Amino acid sequence: MVSPIGQARPETLDCRFIDTQSDRAPTDTRLASQRWGLSRRPWAPIICRFSGSARQASDMTITVYGIKTCDTCRKARRQLDELGIPYRYHDLREDGLDPQRLDAFLATAGWQTLLNTRSTTWRQLDAADKEPLDAERARELMLANPTLLKRPLLQRTGPASQDTLIVGFDPARYATLA
Incomplete structure (x- = not known):
């Protein structure tokens, strides 16, 4: 039905x-x-x-961080829809990124993993902004330009043992969420 x-x-x-x-x-x-x-x-x-063998909405919450115009984010959202996985979409360009959430991402994945040095935003930055790159400078750049985060960024929160952060689109890992 x-x-x-x-x-x-x-x-x-x-x-x-x-x-x-x-x-x-x-x-x-x-x-x-x-x-x-x-x-x-x-x-x-x-x-x-x-209920039953299906997911409990109260047990886990999935949030996908990305940009509406990003093709990879569209693929990720399409797969979640096909798998019937409920999620909340957070547009980085429109909704921004708060420092606490970024700090949690950095603690989980590290700044080298999260910083997207292939993005258009990165290429448009001045060389002076890119040169002395360390964890603190990367954090400042990502707060000022949330589109510097690798996309999509999927965060699943639930019972402490099930918290997950998936950086980038990996169809195999997304399928395990079902």
């Missing part, structure tokens, strides 16, 4: 409506009908929770 948004419907999916027309808290939900509940209130938001 195909869902209203055109993706294959998992066998163990619990969908509930949030009643947006009343003062009830989001915890007061109604079970969706067998036809995804669209016959009652098609405008109401739906909360979907995967």
Whole structure:
């Protein structure tokens, strides 16, 4: 069966409506009908929770950092969509990058791995900006120009033993997320 948004419907999916027309808290939900509940209130938001052998939405969160116009980021997003993996997209050009998040990335992967010296942004930098390159200077450059990060950057957070950071697009590693 195909869902209203055109993706294959998992066998163990619990969908509930949030009643947006009343003062009830989001915890007061109604079970969706067998036809995804669209016959009652098609405008109401739906909360979907995967159960059974499928992923638990509360167990892990996947965020993909990239640029909308990047072909590799598009490939990564397309594969996640095909695998049915829910994720949040963070556009580095529009949303920027906060120092705490960059520090976490640097602690996990290192600045040599994260700094994209093949990017157009890197080539457009002055030679003086590139010359004395060390960890601190690389951090400053990446904060000033978030597009210097290698893309896409996939971060999976969940239980402490399952935190993952994938730098670049690797179809085999993305498939293991399913």
